[in-house]
Amino acid sequence: MRALLLPVSVAALLALGALALFTALQPAVAPTRVEQAARLATELRCPDCAGLSVAQSTTSSAATIRAEINAQLAAGATPDEVRRHFVQRYGEWILLSPTSPIAWLLPIGLLLAACVGLAAWLLRWRSPAPAAAAPVAAAELRRVRDEAEALDA
Amino acid sequence: MRMLRWLILPLLVIPLSWVLLTGFSVNPNEVPSALIGKPMPSFSLQTLSGETLDSADLAGRPVMVNFWASWCGPCVTEHPLLLDAQRRYGDRLAIVGVIYQDSTDAARAFLDKHGDGGYPDAVDEGSRLALDFGVTGPPETYFIDSSGVVRAKQFGPLDAPALQTKLAMIGVSE
Amino acid sequence: MLPTLGHVAIVIGLGACAYAAIAFVMGGRRRDPAVLSSARRAMYAAFGLAAVASAAMMISLLTHDFSVEYIARNNATTTPPFYSIISLWAALEGSILFWTLLALGWSGLVLHRYRARHAALMPWVGMTLALVGIFLFSVMVWPGNPFTRITPIPIEGNGPNALLQNHPFMGLHPPLLYIGYTGLAVPFAFGIAALITRRTDEAWLGIVRRWTIIPWIFLSCGIVAGAWWSYEVLGWGGYWAWDPVENAALLPWLTATAFIHSSMVAERRGTLKVWSMGLVIATFVLTVLGTFLTRSGVVQSVHSFTQSAIGPWFLAAIVLALTGSVALLLWRLPDLGDRGAPPRAVSRESAFLFNNVLFLGLTFVVLFGTLMPLIFQATGGQRISVGTPYYNGLNVPIFAALLFLMGVGPALPWGRASWSSVRERFAIPVLLAVLAVVTAWALGMRSLAPLLTIGLAVFVGSVMGDEIIRGSRARSRGRGEAPPTAVWRLATRNRRRYGGYVAHFGVLIMAVAVAISSTMAQSTTATLAPGESATLAGYTLTNDRLVVEPLPDDARVTETRAEMTFSGPQSGTLATALRDYPNSSTAIATPAVRTALGEDLYVTLLSSDPKTGSVIVRIFVNPMVVWIWIGGFILALGAAFAIWPDGRRVPAAAPAAVPAKVPARVPAEGS
Numbered sequence: 001m002r003a004l005l006l007p008v009s010v011a012a013l014l015a016l017g018a019l020a021l022f023t024a025l026q027p028a029v030a031p032t033r034v035e036q037a038a039r040l041a042t043e044l045r046c047p048d049c050a051g052l053s054v055a056q057s058t059t060s061s062a063a064t065i066r067a068e069i070n071a072q073l074a075a076g077a078t079p080d081e082v083r084r085h086f087v088q089r090y091g092e093w094i095l096l097s098p099t100s101p102i103a104w105l106l107p108i109g110l111l112l113a114a115c116v117g118l119a120a121w122l123l124r125w126r127s128p129a130p131a132a133a134a135p136v137a138a139a140e141l142r143r144v145r146d147e148a149e150a151l152d153a
Numbered sequence: 154m155r156m157l158r159w160l161i162l163p164l165l166v167i168p169l170s171w172v173l174l175t176g177f178s179v180n181p182n183e184v185p186s187a188l189i190g191k192p193m194p195s196f197s198l199q200t201l202s203g204e205t206l207d208s209a210d211l212a213g214r215p216v217m218v219n220f221w222a223s224w225c226g227p228c229v230t231e232h233p234l235l236l237d238a239q240r241r242y243g244d245r246l247a248i249v250g251v252i253y254q255d256s257t258d259a260a261r262a263f264l265d266k267h268g269d270g271g272y273p274d275a276v277d278e279g280s281r282l283a284l285d286f287g288v289t290g291p292p293e294t295y296f297i298d299s300s301g302v303v304r305a306k307q308f309g310p311l312d313a314p315a316l317q318t319k320l321a322m323i324g325v326s327e
Numbered sequence: 328m329l330p331t332l333g334h335v336a337i338v339i340g341l342g343a344c345a346y347a348a349i350a351f352v353m354g355g356r357r358r359d360p361a362v363l364s365s366a367r368r369a370m371y372a373a374f375g376l377a378a379v380a381s382a383a384m385m386i387s388l389l390t391h392d393f394s395v396e397y398i399a400r401n402n403a404t405t406t407p408p409f410y411s412i413i414s415l416w417a418a419l420e421g422s423i424l425f426w427t428l429l430a431l432g433w434s435g436l437v438l439h440r441y442r443a444r445h446a447a448l449m450p451w452v453g454m455t456l457a458l459v460g461i462f463l464f465s466v467m468v469w470p471g472n473p474f475t476r477i478t479p480i481p482i483e484g485n486g487p488n489a490l491l492q493n494h495p496f497m498g499l500h501p502p503l504l505y506i507g508y509t510g511l512a513v514p515f516a517f518g519i520a521a522l523i524t525r526r527t528d529e530a531w532l533g534i535v536r537r538w539t540i541i542p543w544i545f546l547s548c549g550i551v552a553g554a555w556w557s558y559e560v561l562g563w564g565g566y567w568a569w570d571p572v573e574n575a576a577l578l579p580w581l582t583a584t585a586f587i588h589s590s591m592v593a594e595r596r597g598t599l600k601v602w603s604m605g606l607v608i609a610t611f612v613l614t615v616l617g618t619f620l621t622r623s624g625v626v627q628s629v630h631s632f633t634q635s636a637i638g639p640w641f642l643a644a645i646v647l648a649l650t651g652s653v654a655l656l657l658w659r660l661p662d663l664g665d666r667g668a669p670p671r672a673v674s675r676e677s678a679f680l681f682n683n684v685l686f687l688g689l690t691f692v693v694l695f696g697t698l699m700p701l702i703f704q705a706t707g708g709q710r711i712s713v714g715t716p717y718y719n720g721l722n723v724p725i726f727a728a729l730l731f732l733m734g735v736g737p738a739l740p741w742g743r744a745s746w747s748s749v750r751e752r753f754a755i756p757v758l759l760a761v762l763a764v765v766t767a768w769a770l771g772m773r774s775l776a777p778l779l780t781i782g783l784a785v786f787v788g789s790v791m792g793d794e795i796i797r798g799s800r801a802r803s804r805g806r807g808e809a810p811p812t813a814v815w816r817l818a819t820r821n822r823r824r825y826g827g828y829v830a831h832f833g834v835l836i837m838a839v840a841v842a843i844s845s846t847m848a849q850s851t852t853a854t855l856a857p858g859e860s861a862t863l864a865g866y867t868l869t870n871d872r873l874v875v876e877p878l879p880d881d882a883r884v885t886e887t888r889a890e891m892t893f894s895g896p897q898s899g900t901l902a903t904a905l906r907d908y909p910n911s912s913t914a915i916a917t918p919a920v921r922t923a924l925g926e927d928l929y930v931t932l933l934s935s936d937p938k939t940g941s942v943i944v945r946i947f948v949n950p951m952v953v954w955i956w957i958g959g960f961i962l963a964l965g966a967a968f969a970i971w972p973d974g975r976r977v978p979a980a981a982p983a984a985v986p987a988k989v990p991a992r993v994p995a996e997g998s
Contacts, residue, residue: 005754005758006750006754008754008758009753009754009755009757009758010757012757012758012761012762013757013761015761016761016765042715042716043716045712045714047184047287047288047289047290048289048290050570050627051568051569051570051571051627051712051714052563052568052714053714053715053716056563056564056565056568057563058562058563058916058931058933058945060254060280060934061254061280061283061284063852064279064280064281064283064284065284067279068281068284086284087187088187089187089188089194089284089285089286089287090184090187090287091184091185091186091187091287091710092710092711093710093711093712094287094712095711095712096712096713096714096715096717097713097714097716097717097720098699098703098711098712098713100711103695103699103713103717104720104721106695107688107691107692107695107721108721110688110691111685111688111691111725114684114687114688115681118677118680118681118684119672122670122671122672122677122680123672158657158660161653161657162654162657165649165653166646166649166650166653169645169649170642170645170646171705172698172701172702172705173619173642173645173701174642175701175704175705176623176625176626176701176704176705177623177625177638177639179625179704181624181625181626181627181700182627184710185710224913225912226912
């Protein structure tokens with residue numbers, strides 16, 4: 001029974017992963033105009049609030065921009081054109097996420113570098129460790145330790 | 154090599170304090186206009202007196218477009234300057250008031266109370282013109298030269314020196 | 328009279344702190360207990376003086392003494408007593424006075440508690456805390472005097488900031504946040520003292536850990552209560568907008584949380600000394616930076632204070648604290664060599680280290696995002712905005728990875744893990760997680776974030792459950808205790824570990840609630856004539872009537888209130904209002920929030936027409952929001968359980984040099 005658990009878990013995880021991959025690879029249904037408008041509204045800043053999107057804000061200028069987004073999409077504009085329309089008038093300031101690649105690449109790069117660095121450090125230090133004990137002994141040792149810890153030695 | 158670690162200190166402190174220091178010189182709420190150097194958005198709006206105001210009719214003259222509302226406190230402070238500007242430069246300069254997210258009744262009451270300069274005040278249905286100018290909140294004033302190009306923007310209420318400087322940028326002076 | 332007393336108290340307070348700083352250094356060098364105890368008394372006196380000044384301010388606020396500029400600007404004769412009292416911290420100068428009071432309260436508490444212990448460390452701890460006191464008092468003596476007088480004395484004051492007098496929660500979250508914020512000066516002071524005296528051993532780490540967790544609990548509660556406040560007050564239906572004020576509170580919380588985790592590795596293995604010290608310093612500097620950002624007016628925010636002369640002082644404090652402490656750390660670097668062997672690649676230690684990398688990743692994203700508008704302004708003059716799409720885009724994957732580690736870490740043993748143990752411990756949790764995701768999918772949940780969060784939460788929850796079952800089973804088998812007794816005894820005898828599980832359980836609840844409430848909320852805007860109804864997500868709302876009348880407890884405030892009946896999963900009546908304050912150009916929304924365990928009905932009045940009685944309302948149905956507050960409470964509870972004094976044992980970390988009674992009398996004030 002216990003021996004079956006692991007293969008079953010791994011199989012379940014793999015199946016879920018495959019399902020997710022399959023769903024992701026399905027030809028994406030083109031977003032409807034309502035979905036496009038909703039997405040744009042979360043990306044544009046409400047001009048007279050501090051940092052809220054026009055989707056979140058309840059001010060009338062936010063309502064006006066939402067209406068303008070709908071009107072432009074209805075007139076056949078692409079989401080990019082709508083974005084450009086507002087950037088031409090308000091500047092990059094109207095977009096809630098910066099377009100500069102540094103804004104994204106710097107944190108991602110640093111985080112990846114830190115993870116790789118840490119992994120390298122951990123692995124480098126593993127090699128000069130004393131010769132590994134036999135696997136059975138290690139498992140035994142672990143069990144003893146765990147029990148001890150559970151009882152709070 | 155050991156001394157190199159001391160480099161961390163200036164590398165940490167100098168950029169941080171520099172960035173924070175520059176923050177003092179800028180009003181974080183002020184958004185510079187993206188329209189500077191670009192043509193003024195065109196419009197055709199009803200005025201409070203019921204006439205139609207078309208941007209084409211303003212061509213060839215310097216224009217000052219002032220977005221205001223009766224509910225906006227600083228608009229009261231700057232209002233006398235606008236009346237004064239109309240008196241002094243009304244022959245050379247077209248002043249246009251645009252009512253920002255306000256009812257026409259409230260706007261009329263504001264003018265009755267604080268004085269009507271005699272220049273047109275346009276009703277901006279659905280804030281379309283405010284969006285075209287990139288207005289973030291009243292009062293905001295845009296200065297357009299006689300060739301129809303936006304030259305300057307005042308964020309917040311006008312004061313006499315700012316008005317002088319910005320009018321000079323569109324070729325209006327004593 | 329009272330304002331003069333307050334001002335004099337502040338000036339003497341500055342003197343007391345200055346004396347204390349000098350006396351701590353002199354007494355510490357000469358090992359003179361008389362001088363040291365006079366220094367300590369000077370710090371108690373400084374606390375007393377800050378209390379006198381705060382009381383003078385509070386009474387002056389209650390009696391509406393408009394000869395004081397602060398009171399004329401932030402109070403009116405009609406302000407209700409409750410809001411008069413909390414005006415002590417609702418604006419800039421008063422908040423610094425309150426801040427000083429709390430910082431000196433922490434200082435007094437720590438200096439008193441350790442008055443007879445850690446003789447080598449304490450003078451330097453005292454000196455650092457006295458320096459913090461000198462800075463805060465100086466700000467109040469020079470650029471930010473809360474008792475500045477005005478003439479002529481106005482007959483009526485301006486009244487409190489409308490947004491801040493709209494909800495009683497204003498009395499709750501700022502004090503919690505400030506207590507947490509100011510308390511983080513204590514671990515910093517111990518860090519500086521340890522660096523100066525070269526006593527960076529495990530005893531130091533134990534004290535700093537405890538004195539980080541206590542303010543951390545307050546800070547956590549303050550952040551959650553602040554989110555709750557903005558949910559109840561701001562009217563946009565959400566609770567977190569990555570506003571600079573929120574980020575400023577979150578930044579030191581993130582580094583303090585990283586320290587709480589890494590210090591367990593450091594304590595156990597005698598490693599990571601530089602790292603731990605760096606986190607302690609970073610946490611303190613981030614509290615000063617956060618204060619600067621919210622109090623200097625350099626960033627745009629919902630409720631930052633106005634631009635003021637205080638800004639340059641705080642900038643100077645950042646530069647001094649950062650330069651001084653980092654220089655000290657670099658100078659003592661040779662002493663901070665690690666004794667123990669570094670951890671194995673697959674072990675609980677390494678999971679904690681990856682946890683730290685991720686927490687610092689979050690810290691970097693939040694700090695960089697908050698400063699980015701300033702950086703762009705300084706380098707190219709371009710104005711940019713950094714908002715929710717940026718922060719969520721980068722932080723949500725990091726949060727997911729942290730959740731995963733939260734399950735992995737506790738299941739891996741300290742030291743080294745064998746493949747068989749990993750296999751045995753993770754098989755069931757993985758299976759349950761997959762089942763949970765499939766069930767949620769089958770029930771109709773389609774968005775990725777909540778599915779992933781639920782899967783991870785079930786994984787982590789079942790790993791923890793498995794740990795608890797194993798431990799208590801071993802115990803009840805060994806001692807013949809009933810299972811509940813075994814669990815309780817196990818937990819109380821191993822508080823740190825099981826308190827940690829409780830805290831993690833709170834985080835799981837919050838994670839699921841945030842993922843679901845932020846992706847599955849529904850909203851609509853409806854224009855309703857009297858008697859008309861709108862429907863959303865099973866709820867029907869009817870506009871009963873529109874009332875325009877002055878507030879009963881403050882006649883200067885006009886309330887426009889839409890009274891509505893609602894039915895659906897919950898039913899009853901609600902009133903959502905817009906309030907016109909005489910000192911605010913825009914009306915302040917007072918949303919109606921009807922909370923249930925499943926979802927909140929949240930209605931904001933946008934505008935109304937008193938002639939026809941028709942209203943425009945935004946209706947939200949926000950699922951599971953209440954679980955965020957519950958999860959936050961459990962998180963704080965778990966942390967308090969973990970550090971609750973336990974008379975029965977000496978922690979393994981306490982070195983023999985420390986008398987055994989010390990850990991037995993660990994402080995409980997903060998919890």
